[in-house]
Amino acid sequence: MATEIRVPTLGESVSEATIAQWFKKPGDAISVDEPLVELETDKVTVEVPAPASGTLESIVVKEGDTVEVGALLGQIAEGGAAGASASTAAKGDTKAGSPEQQAPAADQIVDVLTPSAGESVTEAEVGSWSVNVGDVVKADDTLVELETDKAAQEVPAPVAGKVVKIAAETGATVEPGALLCQIDTSIVGGASAPAKSEAPQAAETAPAASPGTDMPPAPSASKMMAENNLSADQVSGSGKRGQVLKGDVINAIASGATAPSSASAPSAASRGPVAAEDEPREERVRMTKLRQTIARRLKDAQNTAAMLTTYNEVDMGPVMELRKQYKDLFEKKHGVKLGFMGFFTKAVTHALKEVPAVNAEIDGTDIIYKNFCHVGVAVGTDKGLVVPVVRDADQMSIAEVEKEIGNLGRKARDGKLGMADMTGGTFTISNGGVYGSLMSSPILNAPQSGILGMHKIQERPMAVNGQVVIRPMMYLALSYDHRIVDGKEAVTFLVRVKESLEDPQRLVLDL
Structure with missing residues (x-):
């Protein structure tokens, strides 16, 4: 049974706050009333205490995000980390070295939940996933894009690790707090990259980070760049730390940016002229929420x-x-x-x-x-x-x-x-x-x-x-x-x- 951590009432005229810092990370054992996270409003800084003892199971919003009163911050699993380890040892002393015990411990699996998108938003539609099961991600890497009837938002990875489960497929409708995916924190990679078996394919399709930044393009921007055969050095990023956003790609296309002709010209010539009847005359696209x-x-x-x-x-x-x-x-x-x-x-x-x-x-x-x-x-x-x-x-x-x-x-x-x-x-x-x-x-x-x-x-x-x-x-x-x-x-x-x-x-x- 998990206990929810939510933004408390901050005053009659205060409707939102910014996450200043987390004092704990997923997997940490916590005690009731122990400070978990610090919130900043336009009037005061407050600490949110733990509503129960146990293990910090997940963090839904990261530092720097703005949240409304009542929004879900994270979840606490019953039982402390130490207690859980002792219980496991007591139950399986004779099997401590067996292969069955090599599976990830429960406190190494972090649930990524659907964040709260506002008081009047009760559901969201799962958009495109930026990762697959088996991919290794860093903290703050974009996992999936959610669409509500008000806006679209990207869900970042709360921790570094390996994606071991995707619980909500593209097109599914989820409610705030619903499980999106799970990350195994016992496997931490140095870069946000797919597993080895998929690395060559990713290298072919995903554009590199634009010059002067270590941030890869946003998923929607990456997709549009691939569709238009644009390289990272042809698009200037306007996002955080110079990240290329979809709007940047649209502006680059509008300004006349095109892919280098050296690679595409021979292949086009070898194919010969494309018949007009081979091109689709219409396209059906589902309206976003x-x-x-x-x-x-x-x-x-x-x-x-x-x-x-x-x-x-x-x-x-x-x-x-x-x-x-x-x-x-x-x-x-x-x-x-x-x-x-x-x-x-x-x-x-x-x-x-x-x-x-x-x-x-x-x-x-x-x-x-x-x-x-x-x-x-x-x-x-x-x-x-x-x-x-x-x-x-x-x-x-x-x-x-x-x-x-x-x-x-x-x-x-x-x-x-x-x-x-x-x-x-x-x-x-x-x-x-x-x-x-x-x-x-x-x-x-x-x-x-x-x-x-x-x-x-x-x-x-x-x-x-x-x-x-x-x-x-x-x-x-x-x-x-x-x-x-x-x-x-x-x-x-x-x-x-x-x-x-x-x-x-x-x-x-x-x-």
């Missing part, structure tokens, strides 16, 4: 809300001039680049304070007005659209907003967003301009009542003081729920955003 949820939520928003969109345009010249004048000084002082999202987020929070209906939501026959501004920023990733939230953006400076958006953007691209990062938003900003969109009608992010669509900045002839001049203009689109927001309020909101951006000093002076 995240994509299914995106599709369902967007359709629900259309079916439920009385959605309407109003448009305006803004002269981005003043913001661009201010940005050009101070961008170097801003980056030197704050350590982050001055972009447009900081200005837009602050302009939105000012307008939300003046038109609170756009920041409200409908609950049955009630309207819930929010006295705070949690602004969601829509981010497109290779897994789908996610909306991380900048909390209390109305209380932040432009520099603080830029830092938080940069941090959330990196976590989104690396697949590290947690549930706490994507819940609780009161309004959303979607920037289609980064893809070249000139105008669009964004769909509401239910249960929110408003979403602002940004678009491409394009120079156009404008009439200014009776003269035709060329100005950098952007179309703005506000989609809103007409059940709660009247047309007058929607237009007023959009005009206030326009005024703030065309006179950015208003943002500094809080006008």
Whole structure:
């Protein structure tokens, strides 16, 4: 019987914590109330004591990970390591040297369990395994990718050793705490590599680590590099310690990176032209849970809300001039680049304070007005659209907003967003301009009542003081729920955003 170790309640306003350090490792004997792990929050550092005596059976989350209150940290097996060894010896004194006793001891087998992905996530789908039974792995090597209806996450190896069992196959649905695989810690290799019998095959298919880093590419990136015949030196890694991520491979392909032609050209020539009829004309791919949820939520928003969109345009010249004048000084002082999202987020929070209906939501026959501004920023990733939230953006400076958006953007691209990062938003900003969109009608992010669509900045002839001049203009689109927001309020909101951006000093002076 195993006892679960979970994140304790950390205070009324604290919903998550970061794993600072583990004091024990799997297989260690522990006593009740003995400190096991140290957690850091934005307010305090706390130690989590052992809820029972026994042996630390498994560690689910590693140091540096962020977890929510109630999340599973690890499990304790009944009986201490010493007690278990004594019991085994007492039962089998006469067989101590027999071959049957050469099997790994129970405390050498570490269970890798499905981690908790958030309070509202009850199951996950097992994606592609990066290892096979018999492979030797190092601690923190990626074992498998899990997909939930909110996000995708990679499960790292909690310890070094040999994979002796895979309990959940690709495509299986598992609940938090379910067994994924087992690792025998008595066999520890110096590198994350398959068993000898499979080493040659792996050497042919898995790209080496990119130059300047000892981190191998992420599994999804490795697969895409192999499919496109790309080598590690053709892709620049943006992940932790320079690791190549799937997004890096996509960017490399988009920038025109191709495999060396010397090896592929002769083989292609020897095969001759490939008939068009030999190529598949269509491909059926199962939707991920995240994509299914995106599709369902967007359709629900259309079916439920009385959605309407109003448009305006803004002269981005003043913001661009201010940005050009101070961008170097801003980056030197704050350590982050001055972009447009900081200005837009602050302009939105000012307008939300003046038109609170756009920041409200409908609950049955009630309207819930929010006295705070949690602004969601829509981010497109290779897994789908996610909306991380900048909390209390109305209380932040432009520099603080830029830092938080940069941090959330990196976590989104690396697949590290947690549930706490994507819940609780009161309004959303979607920037289609980064893809070249000139105008669009964004769909509401239910249960929110408003979403602002940004678009491409394009120079156009404008009439200014009776003269035709060329100005950098952007179309703005506000989609809103007409059940709660009247047309007058929607237009007023959009005009206030326009005024703030065309006179950015208003943002500094809080006008």
